[in-house]
Amino acid sequence: MTVTDIATRTYNHNFRLDPIVRSLLDTDFYKLLMLQMIRHIHPDVEATFSVINRTRSVRLADIIDEEELRAQLDHAREVRFAKKELIWLTGNSFYGRQQMFSPEFIAWLADFRLPDYRLRKVDGQYELCFEGPWTHTTMWEIPALAILNELKSRAAMRNKGRFALDILYARAKTRLWEKVERLKLLPDLVLSDFGTRRRHGFLWQRWCVEALKEGLSDRFIGTSNVLLAMDSDLEAIGTNAHELPMVTAALAGDDASLARAPYQVLEAWRRHYNGNLLIALPDAFGTTAFLRDAPGWLADWTGFRPDSAPPIEGGEQIIRWWQDQGVDPRTRLLIFSDGMDVDTIEATYRHFNGRVRTSFGWGTNLTNDFRGCDPDGDEGLEPISLVCKVTSANGRPAVKLSDNPAKATGDPAEIERYLRVFGSAGHAPSPVVV
């Protein structure tokens, strides 16, 4: 006797939309931490975020249907924080601290919704941007990227048969488990999932997170995805991102305050979180310049998240700086999160093991590695380098230099100015794959 759940089957063949973003917690934890500070310090700053596809060869607007994209973006705008989500944010501890979020902030979140978007097609790409208060536009970064990446995945799989999909996922699972088995061999590994924005899809990210939990147990310390952290009783991981120094720099009146901006924002961060969450991004305008002019108090921070230099060189540079400051690197933390995969995690782990504490934020190559998994040999599931960056603040252009000029964003004239102020020492171009 074959039993079919007729209601489910009928629904499955009739539903109008399979929403990609179903919760406002389906975002990176650092967005919430930053948002709380932005609301406190810059409630009136206007900031524009823009989606940029660095993989120009992939013509997203030819792949993703505009109507579908609009339907997903519109749906995300309907989503509100659920009561249980706000209760969890209030009652849960983060990095061992209770009440990371103030009651007043939580109350404000209750009414939060994503602001409007502007979308148009230009030369095979989508121009997608979000204009308005920084307190609102910042929250589009992760859902916008997750929506675009998952729609791209769905498009690549649209015409695949049941069997091809079965092989595809069997291979991807096998592949990830091979990676897990290699990572198991690193006894002091500290790893977290940073793969929300570039994920193949939500369900796949959830599977990947379950795989890490199952395979690495306490070496897997958590996920940047707040929803998955809540649902799977994992730690929510993350502190801050480039948008903080970028907006602060954009708002700086002159070159002298521009030069001070990267440190000024970190001081504000330290004050706002009472000396917790002391991880600094050194590379917004180049790590060499950042360390050269860094104030002594930064050496007391927990550590750095080098995010664009090659991991070993970037780490060594920071270790030398700590040593120059008279600090023992073994008491400090380096978090590597730039395009890591199992090879680079192993190499970086082995290189630094015993010399400095390390932690790895594993992103695209965790949650979107389907390379070679398609039994038809199609390449539509190859990950692309899609970002959503702040491009202006209060009408002034925002710039990122990074250690890798290929990751620089912003108006060319303004980039010139930043290069004049910070210099280009230590910048080295390297291809950006993911």
Next chain:
Amino acid sequence: MTVTDIATRTYNHNFRLDPIVRSLLDTDFYKLLMLQMIRHIHPDVEATFSVINRTRSVRLADIIDEEELRAQLDHAREVRFAKKELIWLTGNSFYGRQQMFSPEFIAWLADFRLPDYRLRKVDGQYELCFEGPWTHTTMWEIPALAILNELKSRAAMRNKGRFALDILYARAKTRLWEKVERLKLLPDLVLSDFGTRRRHGFLWQRWCVEALKEGLSDRFIGTSNVLLAMDSDLEAIGTNAHELPMVTAALAGDDASLARAPYQVLEAWRRHYNGNLLIALPDAFGTTAFLRDAPGWLADWTGFRPDSAPPIEGGEQIIRWWQDQGVDPRTRLLIFSDGMDVDTIEATYRHFNGRVRTSFGWGTNLTNDFRGCDPDGDEGLEPISLVCKVTSANGRPAVKLSDNPAKATGDPAEIERYLRVFGSAGHAPSPVVV
């Protein structure tokens, strides 16, 4: 909103038995072809079939619960041919011939049920045998083996978590698809599924068959499993097995008629099927002896299924015999089915390509290759060499010598006698893995 089909979930957590054999067509096609002839020629012969586990190191009676085994065997005895199955046997063509089964035989099948069994535990193994008319006991071979193998799989997976099972099957699917991709490179491959008896489980065999259909299209010519052939619109593949010469030999009155038995049964076969299905097993009592004394008319047959000699040597020996008979081997067929896997299929295919037609019956290594797939590293899913052989006919011991003494079965004194009659030329021991 989470939707649960409550009826299904309740059933899933309450059902008493997950039956392994749900159809009497879930057997090898050759059993039905042989049965029709047995009924015609030997309706009164009593034949005992016994299960033999050649992999003594695996103590099946310690692994498989006796009560569960009895429940499955008892359930199989309740199963009858369904009306639609008999209609399909009647209306379908096999090897291009209509009405392979007579109306009288089909009518007889309508009342068929599997006969009783005898089961006891001896030294960590099950003694399982089937006594009664050959027309009934013969039909136990495949379901008995399928039941034991699937119960062994279930026992190995009983304590595995949801996630470990997910990885296990992802790996097994990935593994099989790698094999398919290798086999795709052989342009004139002719392959069929012979994996019913040793399968990991029914659903897995069905998946494997779907994989071959999807990946090899018309190079996959069909399956020995009649149920899968019917349900998936594939050709049912198979002709005859060792039990025919073994019983004929056991019934032979003296050494002279014993020596004639292997040819006598083939003559009966040819007559019974009007010159169709002309594939001979040469190795029941050793291929060298068989070919040495073979009558000239055998050279007119379609081909041979060498089933215990190493494939290349066994094939070459038969090719030489054809040449001695003045027959062009390119007009003849060799079917290889003894423990084949992708390496041996490739090597055998390449060796004979263009010199003789070849076909491969892929069994255990198709439907039960989970070696190294268990994420916990357990070996409970390694396949074993389990057979169900005719051990006596009308009270006289039945013997198989085979080209590989490790595959010989029967009473030692009787084996001595057979060796005296047929000789042991060409016999070469080789480990039996599956």
